[in-house]
Amino acid sequence: MTTASPPRRTDPGAITRSEVRRPASLADAIRELAELGTDGAPLAGGTWVMRAPLRGAPVARVYVALDGLAELHGIRTGDDAVEIGAMVTHDELAALDAPPALAGLIEAARRSAFPAVRSVATVGGNIAAVGFPEADLVPALLAAEARVVVAGPDGERTEDLAGHLASRRERLAGELIARIVVPTPAARRSAFERLTVRGGGEYAIASVALSVDIEGATVAAARVGVGGVEEIARLSDAAAAVLVGAALDDAAAERAGQAAADECTAREGLDAPGWYRLAVLPALARRAAATLTTADDQQK
Structure with a gap:
């Protein structure tokens, strides 16, 4: 299994045309990203990726789009926790009628960026964006004791959010945030x-x-x-x-x-x-x- 080290850096002034693939399922997305290795990267809302040239950040040769994957969408509310799909947008999260345990997270989503950005920026993308210390959802998720469910070639596992943030640069190729689980004690x-x-x-x-x-x-x-x-x-x-x-x-x-x-x-x-x-x-x-x-x- 290859390790997903950052792709080669690109001249910010150069025009780079990346291929975009649209897998039919989460399993297909994981397989494609694992096979692409350092040549591939996931594409969620795209708000961070599109600014890569301005940051002098690398642009991937192939992006694997996640917006069409039903497994990554939706918010499910249980008796003691809420599960938030990685592709849930800030707007969708801000509109959630949730218990007080999630009020801080909802407020962070509501006040983040501009309306046009909130309509496409995703929860998973906010967590995964390396080099983005201003990401509003992340401190709110940390305070909310959120855990990250990571899907990869070997199945799913659940990680502490702080540990996940610290290890983002060492992610294995093919690993994706599937959903976030937030406890909601009364x-x-x-x-x-x-x-x-x-x-x-x-x-x-x-x-x-x-x-x-x-x-x-x-x-x-x-x-x-x-x-x-x-x-x-x-x-x-x-x-x-x-x-x-x-x-x-x-x-x-x-x-x-x-x-x-x-x-x-x-x-x-x-x-x-x-x-x-x-x-x-x-x-x-x-x-x-x-x-x-x-x-x-x-x-x-």
Whole structure:
């Protein structure tokens, strides 16, 4: 079995014509990608692929289109979890009538990019896009304790999302994200906040996703996802530790945001310097927590 190392880099100014294949089933897509090896790549919504020349990123000789594969579409809601197909778009996810455990993920989908992008950008593509630290769904999925079901030549397996993100460059040829499984405990609440340079539609300078399990007035468990700050979105264990055992108020949320800032090593960028990405995390955490407490008041 070959290892899917990145295809050869392409001159951004050159016109490259890639072949696009349309398999009839997920099994066919896996087989074709495995046979193509480094010459092939999956094509989902295409929003990341079409910008490859602008990034100086490689363009594959053959793209295997996934949009026609029924196995990768649809959202299935169970008693304790929701399964989201890899080809579900941001718009489809944003329209989901889901329990509070998924509110942060739905908000991330709703506020991501522009309407034209949200209509085609996919959940699986957001996870799979290497070199895209601003991907809004990823910190929200991390906070939501999502797991990734990967389909490949040897069948399916389920992976922790953080581990999947760290190993994306070492994926075996033919492996694809099939769906994402997100637990929905009744006591779980979630929220998402992001900051951009000018307004909606732009990539986030930084984002914070909160997911908390509430017992009475106290946080019993917490997960805090941070996006846009480092090269890959991450969970902040230090921020979660601040919240557990405390009431979810402004002060606790700001302390959690500061703990996340202390734990991160921020990237530099043309949109914002590293120090600024860290400086805004306490405010983003406070705003996310305020969303949660407001939602709880509305439910009473």
